[in-house]
Amino acid sequence: MKIKNLPSTILFLLLPIFAMAQDEYCGARQPDFSEKNMDEATLHRMQELELFTQQWISENQTKVSLREIITIPVVVHIVWMDESENFTDLEVEAQIDGLTADFRKLNENRAIIPTTFQPLAADVEIEFCLASVDPNGKETNGIVRTQTDFTNVGTTYSTNRRRICYNDIGGSNSWDSEDYINIWVGQLGGVIGIGTFPGEEISTEDGIFIDPSAFGFFCSSSKGYFHGRTLTHEMGHFFNLHHIWGKSGCDTGDLVDDTPMQDTNYKDQCPTHPISSCGSEDMFMNYMDYTNDDCMAMFTKGQKERMLAALDSEYRVSLKSSGACDFGNIKDITLTPDDILLFPNPASDCVHIDLDLDNDLPVRMAIFDTAGREIYSNQVFVKDLRTFDISNISNGIYFIYFESNDQFASKKLIIDN
Ligand SMILES: [Zn+2]
Incomplete structure (x- = not known):
């Protein structure tokens, strides 16, 4: 029996209803040096960073091709109001595994990248771990939870402080x-x-903010952006990427050489390639567009260069030597049943299968029924295990084997379908 990724046709029929309620997709403040959309000091810093970036790219082509994996610790602050947001x-x-998969070009939908653009698609060689060491040197799972009384805690302020970033005004203090x-x-x-x-x-408000409606990697369409790629997109901004269409029109770009000039975004859409604007085919499947989660699948090599440059800039360089991923770091693979994460279980329609291991080795995955018959077998990588459609499998007990x-x-x- 063949198991394939969850067909998304039905799911996407529901998306526009959700999306209409959203005024904007992304609230990142992209620096605009001609319109001066920020205060002068900030814009000046970002102009300096732009010069640094262009120079870094011209001088560090060998570094880009080193194939060195950079692992960066993240802490996730869940600032919830309604139980469903916890x-x-x-x-x-x-969600964090999905983020890494997207950055390592191990995303489950990478086959949708059109042939024309495949040579440009980059393994960014950045991975993310949920921090295993907290700021006091204690072991942690990298997740902090706070219940809040404030609606839109992520976009409201108290005495010029963003609420979600501070314990004393209804949020959760940033880690260094x-x-x-x-x-x-939290709500945005x-x-x-x-x-x-x-x-x-x-520094206390530096980071990424995700609305609960767009957080996580889910089987069901009860959420609008349900494959976690809002985080991938915002992480692009965090590493100095602009929207792929610039700021609309054919005379503003994204400061990246290998992305085609594009007139506008493809918000809430899943277009069929090719579509052209500004005299070339649009790369709407780029994570820095607004396309639906399942229809975005790549960063380019040029975008990778910008991100690696940002990681060498004064604002991000310390993340590379943080060490907060390293508490009891296991180098050799030991596989136990506890390492296999299945949810939901019991499952119907689809199931998320993951290995909780910190490496990227190839593994064999198989599914057996109770009679010992193998109904699925494939060679996969630890980090690219995602969602499986099980709607065609008979009800019963099965064994997931690695x-x-x-x-x-x-x-x-x-x-239990
Ligand atoms: Zn954006």
Whole structure:
């Protein structure tokens, strides 16, 4: 029996209803040097950063091709009002795994990249871990939870302080932004995500903000942007990427050489390639467009260069030596049933299958029924395990089996369609 990714036709029929309620998709403040959309000091910092970026790119082509994986710790602050916004640890882990998969070009939908653009698609070689060391040196799972009394806690202020960033006004204090990327999940009142540019914000408000409606990697369409790519997009801004269409029109670009000039965005759409504007085919499947989650699938090599430059800038460089991913770091693979994450379980229609291991080894994955018959087998990588359509599998008990080198483990899955 063939298991394929969840067909999304029905899910996308529901999306426009959700999306109409949103005024804007993304609330990131993209610096605009001609319109001066920020205060002078901020704009000056970002202009300096732009010069640094262009120079870095021209001088560091060998560094770009080193194939060195950079791992960056994140802390996720869940600032919830309604119980439904209080995401489980598993949901948070799946979201961060999805983020890494997108940055490592291990995203489950990478086959949708058109042939023309495939040579440009980059493995950015940045990975993200939920911090395992907290700012006091204690072990942590990298998730902080706070219940708040404030609606739109992520976009409201008290004495010029963004509420979601401070304990004393209904939010959650940032962890030192030199060592962690702070990701706050809380109501944003209209936008679904905000990423701060390097040097844009004071350190206690530097990071990423995601509305609960767009956080996480889900099987169901009960959420609008349900494959976690709002975080991928905002992380692009955090590493100094602009929207792929610039600021609309054919005379403003995204400061990246290998992305085609594009007139405007494809918000809430899943277009069919090719569509052209400004005299070339549009790269609407780029994470820095506004396309639906399942229809975006790539960063380019030029975007990768900009992000690596940002990571060498004074605003982001310390993240590379943070060490907050390293508490009890396991180098050798030991596979136990506890490493296999299945949810939901019992499952119907689709299931998320993940391995909670900190490496990127190839593993064999198989599914057996109770009679020992193998109904699925494939060679996969630890980090690219995502969602499986199980709607065609008969109800019953199954075993999810993983094998790597001499290690193997299995876990029971109940299918109840
Ligand atoms: Zn954006």
